[in-house]
Amino acid sequence: MALLKAAFTVLTSALLLVQSPRASEYQVKAVFLFNFAQFVEWPAVATPDSQLPVIIGILGEDPLGTFLDETVRGERLGLRPFEIRRYRALTDITACNILFISRSESERVGEILAALGKRPILTVSDGDDFAKRGGMIQFVNDKNRIRLRINLEAAQAANVTISSKLLRVAEIVRTPRP
Amino acid sequence: MSPRRTLCLLVVLAVSAPPARAQQRDSIEALKHLTLDQLMNIDVMSVSLRPQRLFETPSAIQVITQDDIRASGATSLPEALRLASNLQVAQVDARQWAISARGFNGTTANKLLVLIDGRTVYTPLFSGVFWDVQDVLLSDVDRIEVISGPGATLWGANAVNGVINVITKDAKGTGGLLVTGGGGTELRGLGSARYGGGLGGHGNYRIYGKAFSRDPTLLSNGQAARDGWHMGQGGFRLDWEAPDSNRLSLHGDWYDGRIAQASPGHIAVSGGNVMAKWAHPFSARSDLTAQAYYDGTHRDIPGTFGEDLDIYDIDLQHRTAVGTRHDVVWGVGYRLINDRVVNTAALAFLPAHVARQWFTAFAQDEIALASDRLHVTLGTKIEHNDYTGFEIQPSGRVNWTFSPSRTLWAGISRAVRTPSRIDRELYAPGQPPYFLAGGPGFRSETELAYELGYRHQQGALVLAFASFYSRYHGLRSLEQVNPPNPTPIVIANGQDGESYGGEATASYHITDDWQVHAGYTELRVHIWPNPGSTDTSRGTAESHTPNRQLSLRSSLRLGAQWIVDGGFRYLAEIANQQLPAYAELDARLSWRPVAALELSVAGRNLLHEHHAEFGTPAARRDIERGVYGMAQWHY
Numbered sequence: 153m154a155l156l157k158a159a160f161t162v163l164t165s166a167l168l169l170v171q172s173p174r175a176s177e178y179q180v181k182a183v184f185l186f187n188f189a190q191f192v193e194w195p196a197v198a199t200p201d202s203q204l205p206v207i208i209g210i211l212g213e214d215p216l217g218t219f220l221d222e223t224v225r226g227e228r229l230g231l232r233p234f235e236i237r238r239y240r241a242l243t244d245i246t247a248c249n250i251l252f253i254s255r256s257e258s259e260r261v262g263e264i265l266a267a268l269g270k271r272p273i274l275t276v277s278d279g280d281d282f283a284k285r286g287g288m289i290q291f292v293n294d295k296n297r298i299r300l301r302i303n304l305e306a307a308q309a310a311n312v313t314i315s316s317k318l319l320r321v322a323e324i325v326r327t328p329r330p
Numbered sequence: 331m332s333p334r335r336t337l338c339l340l341v342v343l344a345v346s347a348p349p350a351r352a353q354q355r356d357s358i359e360a361l362k363h364l365t366l367d368q369l370m371n372i373d374v375m376s377v378s379l380r381p382q383r384l385f386e387t388p389s390a391i392q393v394i395t396q397d398d399i400r401a402s403g404a405t406s407l408p409e410a411l412r413l414a415s416n417l418q419v420a421q422v423d424a425r426q427w428a429i430s431a432r433g434f435n436g437t438t439a440n441k442l443l444v445l446i447d448g449r450t451v452y453t454p455l456f457s458g459v460f461w462d463v464q465d466v467l468l469s470d471v472d473r474i475e476v477i478s479g480p481g482a483t484l485w486g487a488n489a490v491n492g493v494i495n496v497i498t499k500d501a502k503g504t505g506g507l508l509v510t511g512g513g514g515t516e517l518r519g520l521g522s523a524r525y526g527g528g529l530g531g532h533g534n535y536r537i538y539g540k541a542f543s544r545d546p547t548l549l550s551n552g553q554a555a556r557d558g559w560h561m562g563q564g565g566f567r568l569d570w571e572a573p574d575s576n577r578l579s580l581h582g583d584w585y586d587g588r589i590a591q592a593s594p595g596h597i598a599v600s601g602g603n604v605m606a607k608w609a610h611p612f613s614a615r616s617d618l619t620a621q622a623y624y625d626g627t628h629r630d631i632p633g634t635f636g637e638d639l640d641i642y643d644i645d646l647q648h649r650t651a652v653g654t655r656h657d658v659v660w661g662v663g664y665r666l667i668n669d670r671v672v673n674t675a676a677l678a679f680l681p682a683h684v685a686r687q688w689f690t691a692f693a694q695d696e697i698a699l700a701s702d703r704l705h706v707t708l709g710t711k712i713e714h715n716d717y718t719g720f721e722i723q724p725s726g727r728v729n730w731t732f733s734p735s736r737t738l739w740a741g742i743s744r745a746v747r748t749p750s751r752i753d754r755e756l757y758a759p760g761q762p763p764y765f766l767a768g769g770p771g772f773r774s775e776t777e778l779a780y781e782l783g784y785r786h787q788q789g790a791l792v793l794a795f796a797s798f799y800s801r802y803h804g805l806r807s808l809e810q811v812n813p814p815n816p817t818p819i820v821i822a823n824g825q826d827g828e829s830y831g832g833e834a835t836a837s838y839h840i841t842d843d844w845q846v847h848a849g850y851t852e853l854r855v856h857i858w859p860n861p862g863s864t865d866t867s868r869g870t871a872e873s874h875t876p877n878r879q880l881s882l883r884s885s886l887r888l889g890a891q892w893i894v895d896g897g898f899r900y901l902a903e904i905a906n907q908q909l910p911a912y913a914e915l916d917a918r919l920s921w922r923p924v925a926a927l928e929l930s931v932a933g934r935n936l937l938h939e940h941h942a943e944f945g946t947p948a949a950r951r952d953i954e955r956g957v958y959g960m961a962q963w964h965y
Contacts, residue, residue, distance in 0.1 A: 183361040183369060191366075203925045213735045213787065222358050225472065226503025240790035240839060298370060321366045 180298055181291055182219035185276060188250055188289065189229050191318035194272050195311045205235035207247055211264065212254030214238055220252075242267050253277040253287070261285055270310050283325045288312065292323075301325050360575045360611045388707060388729035388739035389481065390783055390796035390833055392416050392849075394474040396499075401885045401895040403918040403932030405517050405542070405958075408461050410468060411494065412899065414476035415849020415881045416796070416833045420874075420901075420944035423547045423951040424557040425462040425589055428944050431478040431492030432798065433829045433855035433875040437944075441490035441747055443481065447498055447581065448645075449605055449623050450488075454667050454686065455637065455679075456752040457488055463585060463599050463627065465563050467524055467538045469508060469962070472499045478833060479798055480745035480779045483694060483709040483725040490745045490777055491800075500579075501526055501534035501569040507965040514958030516934065518543040532571050539564040546590065548940050548952035555951055561587030561599075579607040595632030602626055615651040620644075635679070636672030641665065659709075660693040669751065678760040679751055680768065689714040704730050717749040718774050735787040743781075746774040753806060753821055767811065769821025776803045790839035797832040805857060805872055807865035824863030825872070829855045843887035852878045869906075874944065876902040876911070893920040904944070912941045928962045 189206050206229050210216065224234035239245050242264060251273050253264060258279040265275065265286045275282075278291035283303040288310075290301040300322035307314050361369065392414045404410040408427040412419045418435045420428045430439040440457035443450065446466060452459050474496050481489035504526040513519035519542060526536030539562070546558040565583035572578075582604035589597040605623035612618070622644040630636040647661035665688040671679040694709030710724035725743035732738065749772050758766040783796035807824030810816060831853035839845045854877060857869025880900045887893050900913040915937050920930040933956070935941065940952035 179358060180361060180369060183358065183364075186362070187366065187369070219358065223362065226500050238790060238839065244790075244839075244841060300370070318366065321370060 176219075177293070177298070178216050179219050181278065182216050182223045184291070184298070184300075185216075185220060185250060185252055186223045186227065186234070188274060188276065188318070189234070191315040192250075192274050193313040193315070194249060194274075203231055204247075205233045206249050207235045207237055208250045208252065209237045209239050209245060209248040210252045210254065211239045211242070211245070211257055213256035215254060216252070245273075248273050250274045250276060253279065253282070255279050261287065265306075268310075272311050274307070274312050274314075284327060286327050288314075289322075299323065303327060359571070359577070360613075363573075363575060388705070388727040388741055388783075390416055390478045390781065390794075390798075392476045392478075392794075392835060394476065396469075396471055396473065397885075398883075399468055399471060399474075401883075401893070401918065402897055403895070403916060403930070403934065404468060405520055407464050407466060407468075407496065409934075410471075410474065411476070412881070412897075413883070414474070415835060415851055415879065416478035417476055417492070417494075418851075418853075418875050418879070420904075421953050422944045423555060424544050425559050427461040428874065429459070429461065429494075430875070431476075432800065432831070433853055434491060434873045435875045436871075436873070438752070440750065441488070442492045442494065443489035444494045444496075446496045447605065448607065448621055449603060449625060450641075450643065450665075451625075452488055453627075453639065454641075454669065454750055455639070455671075457747060457750040460599075460627075460629070462559070462561075462589065463587070463601060463629075465540075465561070465585065466496060466498060466583075467522055467540055467565075469510065469522075470498045470504055470524065470536070470538065472497045472503070478796070479741070479781050480723075480725065480743035480777065483692060483711045483723055483743065488747065490747045490775075498567070498581075501536045501567045502571075504536045504567075505534070508962065509965075510960060510962045512958055512960030513543075514956060516545050516954055516956030517958045518545055520958075520960070529568070529570075532573065533568060535566065535568045537564070537566045545954070545956075548954060550947065550950055550952070556590040556592050557951070559587060559589035559597075561585060575611050577607075577609040579605075579609075581605055591631065593633045597632070598628070598630045600628045612650075616649065618646070618648045620646045630672070633674060634676055635674055638670045640668040642667075655698045657696040657698075658693065659696075661691070663690040664688070665690075671751075673760050675760045677756065677758040679755045680757050681755070684751070684755070686716045688716075703732060704728070713748070715748050717754060717772075721746045721748060721774060737785045739781075739783045739785075741779075741781045743777075743779050745777045745779065747777075748774045756821070763818070765817040765819065766808075767818045767820050771823075772806070772821050773804055773823050775805050775823065777801070792835075792837045794835045795832065796834075797830075799830040800828065802827040802829075802857075805869070807859065807863055808867070808871070810864040813864050822863075824860050824865045825857050825869060826860055827855065827857035827869060827872075829853065845885050847881075847883040849881045850878070874904050874907050874909075876904050878902045891922050893922075894918075895920070901943070907944070907946050907950075909942060909944065909946075909950070912943065913937060914941065926964050928964075929960070930962075931957070931959045933957045 185208055221236055227234050255278060257264060261279055261282060262285060275287045276289045277287050283290040283301040286306050288303055288307045292299040292301050302322040302324055304324050305326055394410060394413045398413050399410045402413055408429060411417055411429060416431055418430050422428055422437055426437055428435045428437050428439055430442055434441050438456045438458045444452055444459050451464050477493040481493040506526060508524045511521040522540035524536055524538035528534050541562040543560040544558060546554045549555045563583060563585035567581035570578040584602040586600040591597050603623060603625040605621060607621040609619045625641040627639045643665045645663045649659045651657050668685050670683045673682055690711060690713045692711040694707060696705055696707045698705055707727040710722060713721045723745050725741060727741035729737055729739040753769045753772040755768055757764045757768055777800050779798060779800040781798045786793040803826055804823030805825040805827050807822050808819045809822045809824055811818045811820055833851045835849045837847045853875060855873045855875055857872060859865050882898045885895045895918040897916040903909060903911045914935045916934050917936060918930055918932040920928055922928045935953055935955045940954045942950045942952050
């Protein structure tokens with residue numbers, strides 16, 4: 153019993169440690185992806201049935217693991233539940249509202265965005281220069297904080313409306329014209 | 331008694347630690363409450379605190395999702411557990427199941443920890459599970475985590491060879507009215523209703539009720555056995571989430587059932603439990619969870635035995651990050667059981683009435699050694715029980731995620747199975763002279779396990795492999811008191827053993843609408859008597875396990891309305907029961923004409939009219955092919 157008490161005393165002291173709010177990078181990115189659904193409007197044709205799930209897709213090697221699944225579990229956007237899909241190939245992407253493109257696909261981002269064309273899918277990635285290359289939202293790591301970079305023109309071209317609340321906290325960039 | 335009491339007063343204590351992923355969920359819940367501005371100001375660790383990704387967990391974990399359960403057409407928890415290929419699952423008769431991991435299977439398999447929403451459901455009577463009374467509304471299950479291998483350090487007592495963790499959905503995820511009804515052969519009838527809604531702005535609730543009736547199995551002569559049964563169960567769950575992120579949960583279940591038996595009378599089972607949980611996040615890096623529950627069970631088997639068991643259990647767990655490299659989880663627990671057995675002429679537990687208590691404390695530190703790639707986890711559990719005093723169960727694990735899609739892990743753990751009532755206090759017949767005279771000297775069985783595993787994700791393909799070698803000391807044996815006289819005998823620790831093998835799984839999304847899964851397990855268990863032991867059974871009383879098993883599943887969505895699912899399984903022979911190898915197929919067709927309505931027809935054990943899964947030739951029961959139809963309305 154003395155041993156138990158000693159262990160208890162030592163461990164209680166852990167409670168007293170000062171804690172700053174920190175979280176793992178992809179935990180926060182998962183929560184951002186979930187939040188985007190509330191700040192984006194898709195054209196009506198993209199969501200013909202109000203009961204259909206909001207589909208968040210992941211293309212390429214998935215760094216989010218269970219974070220995204222945990223984040224959307226039990227959540228709804230109005231009546232619509234969330235669904236996570238993991239895509240192996242571009243051709244697998246059928247119905248999709250938000251597409252997270254993994255860094256593993258960085259080299260062929262141009263090709264992916266070209267293939268998606270004007271389909272009303274919110275494209276998101278943390279790959280370098282994603283927004284400048286025509287992606288809609290880019291996660292930028294800035295001294296342990298996550299910033300957003302939004303290519304508004306790319307979103308408008310695909311008829312995806314991004315709320316001013318989201319635009320306000322983001323850096324707006326354009327695709328450089330040749 | 332005094333220091334124990336002091337400890338009780340100091341804290342609310344714990345036997346079983348809530349799953350690590352619950353903490354992940356807590357921190358995500360906290361993050362979800364932040365505004366965009368706040369979210370952008372969260373300090374992101376370059377080092378991930380813990381390997382919360384399932385993919386990086388340094389143990390052999392398989393997860394059965396709600397979709398998997400629905401696709402399988404399972405109508406009971408044991409049927410759903412067949413979906414984890416790292417478990418050995420055998421249906422014994424209409425109500426009994428033998429379920430274990432890494433061998434040592436039997437109707438009283440005793441090396442597995444089973445939790446339903448954090449409530450330990452193995453019985454202190456024999457350290458095993460009465461599967462006939464472990465029921466949940468399967469459509470409310472969020473997921474079932476199945477870990478093969480020792481999990482004692484973090485998970486709690488009895489996790490010698492595995493942990494089954496059944497997690498139901500938060501009440502927030504089960505709103506509206508869900509009505510299910512159906513029936514057929516074998517599953518004669520099943521009906522359930524669940525209703526959920528909101529309570530003010532921050533709370534949600536659900537209530538449910540269900541009932542089923544199941545047909546008897548077949549005796550070896552082809553006649554129906556007397557083991558048909560029916561059961562009713564109801565329960566509730568309340569979840570509150572305060573604006574300050576404190577979370578409170580209260581849930582309970584009650585059940586009552588009747589089971590036919592060969593001897594006169596019916597087996598009567600009833601019980602209820604109620605649990606309260608509280609989670610308090612200090613920050614994304616630190617949280618505290620506490621839980622307390624009561625679990626009461628009643629079982630009357632006329633002519634054999636009767637039991638009334640009350641369990642009181644209280645747990646506290648705290649997780650905190652220390653510096654940038656350490657993620658510490660520690661907890662304490664207290665458990666009290668009050669067990670009253672009604673002895674019969676056939677057997678007796680002596681003393682008939684016991685109160686026993688357990689004290690546990692555990693601590694685990696996960697250390698990030700190299701960025702977020704290499705983690706070492708060191709921990710130990712210290713337990714005090716009334717039979718053997720202190721027991722220490724340390725483990726060391728390492729996981730190396732050498733690319734986002736590849737993880738290698740290894741572990742060394744010591745685990746103990748402490749005595750249960752059956753090991754120390756079982757006498758037969760019910761009056762002297764006894765031929766079985768208890769186990770006055772029975773100590774804990776101990777295990778040292780070495781594990782090595784690898785996971786690989788390549789796009790839509792996920793591969794996992796786990797291998798293990800375990801060495802056991804002091805396994806249960808039956809010893810002659812006055813050899814060479816065959817009786818009396820006592821229960822002792824006269825056997826040693828080893829087990830080794832591998833578990834492999836592969837999942838592949840062929841398309842968005844078609845996914846396939848394969849699981850394969852190869853397993854060997856050897857048990858031998860120690861010098862001086864008179865037990866020559868070589869473990870035939872302790873482990874009934876096939877050497878290999880294979881499962882294949884396919885789920886195919888056809889358009890928006892139809893789903894076709896199939897599940898094939900092959901299990902090798904159980905040599906020490908002369909039970910032949912068998913293969914079986916389950917299939918299900920589901921039609922959803924409108925979003926709110928699902929109609930399905932499911933076939934179970936389709937390949938043979940009947941087959942046996944467990945038991946010696948004389949005691950064996952045959953499980954018949956079954957077909958049932960089901961309608962589910964979600965409003």
